[in-house]
Amino acid sequence: MTERPEVRLTMAALPEGVGVVRQALAGMADALAFDQGVLADMKMAVTEACTNVVVHAYADDGSDGTADTLEVDLLADELGLTVVVRDRGSGIKPRAARSTPALGLGLPLIAALSDAFEVRGSSGGGTEVRMTFHYMRDADPVESNPIGETGWVPPDRPT
Amino acid sequence: MTERPEVRLTMAALPEGVGVVRQALAGMADALAFDQGVLADMKMAVTEACTNVVVHAYADDGSDGTADTLEVDLLADELGLTVVVRDRGSGIKPRAARSTPALGLGLPLIAALSDAFEVRGSSGGGTEVRMTFHYMRDADPVESNPIGETGWVPPDRPT
Amino acid sequence: MDANPIVLDDAAGDVVVVVVEGEHDIYTAPTLRERLDEALGRGGGVVVDLTAATFVDSSILGALLDARRRAQEQARGFVVSVGAEVEPGVQRILDITGLVPVLPVIDGREAAISAARDGVSGSPG
């Protein structure tokens, strides 16, 4: 697989950008005659990754006027489509350093819905989430990455 | 209007990229609840501009191994969406310098289908085609830019 | 001409229905939170109808879980309803997060209104 992206989308890390990425992805998957179920999972996982960039990557919500960017690369190979969501932000901090309480459902959803995924520091600083979605699936990836096993527990669930 | 693009799409200047741009655009316009007629015109005009990049911008069809890029920016303002199709290629040459006979329908179509358009040298060398599509139209832009007036004549038309 | 509206429907009287249509994510989550505040402010039960929703993400689930917690604190009904045919962009996230019994999610707006009227607000809290 070559690392040159088929397509790169670059935009500001703003809430309205997340839907733009999702719609662009949907449009392009349409051209690839992607399986509808896989496409739905891809839209969900990519939405969560982009939301994390908007919510977590940049400290001050762009109030310093710098260009807080959200970058999305699409890489296609024989097996499937890899989507890389990249930011130039603060990087993932240890849990203790976080202030706002959150659902903590984003990364578990990405893990559950993708056929393979990886989170790593991006070379430009910041974070890079790579998610691969196979054109054909033998099994539902949720079976092998059930959300419960990633540590996420629904609130008030009888335990 | 700020010049920072809402979204930038970057890809290789290859025939398969043209459909990717068109589909991404369609997906995003969907999110903007764009008028269907304007969307159809936008898809057509942007297709022609991207095709020109693939066909004319780079001399040797990428055989030199360099990254022949196709860049598409979307800029939204109150009036409409501006799409900028940019390459880093040879620039538009005088007509005599061209070798292959062609329909010559691309730029006339862009002129006819957009509410405003401009072709200029891009700062990185190469060519930049800017097309604006209004969310609301008072009149069909084809009326004010009929294809006949741009010099294009259908073959074998009784004259 | 909002393609993704969130509106309150008071037709049921003591239960207010928050009707969510189209795609919803971090961009519209603040609007949903406002509408849920408004709905909770009415004093009766609350139903969130996702029948016409085509996509909801974890920000939306977060808003729903917060509203549900507040409804429970006030011993008020809180129920999410879906249609007979649920869009994959809605069904999938409900399924894999295990939130169907939690929220709870019920088929059909009318059934959801009755449940909310009866004070239902999900599995034991």
Add this chain to the structure above:
Amino acid sequence: MDANPIVLDDAAGDVVVVVVEGEHDIYTAPTLRERLDEALGRGGGVVVDLTAATFVDSSILGALLDARRRAQEQARGFVVSVGAEVEPGVQRILDITGLVPVLPVIDGREAAISAARDGVSGSPG
């Protein structure tokens, strides 16, 4: 599982129909040119049916005009057909380029086959 197929239909006997479905541009233009070559090679009339096409650009029109010229040189029928409801991505470019009488474009595959059989191939050349 090609989403944008171009296939030959020989059912009409002496007129071969090139059936173009989906979106077509510079990427599929070479395939269309091949199919048109094949169709012209059969020796009878040629119909290009765009009824199920959703988008065609100037590269596709270029391929059609080239095939039409060759058909005319060989005094063979060449007709493009569309359905009753033409997609904007097809209608618009035919309208504004003034190519409807030129190609020519006729409503309905059957009418187009008859015209091609009669040797029709557009306005005076």
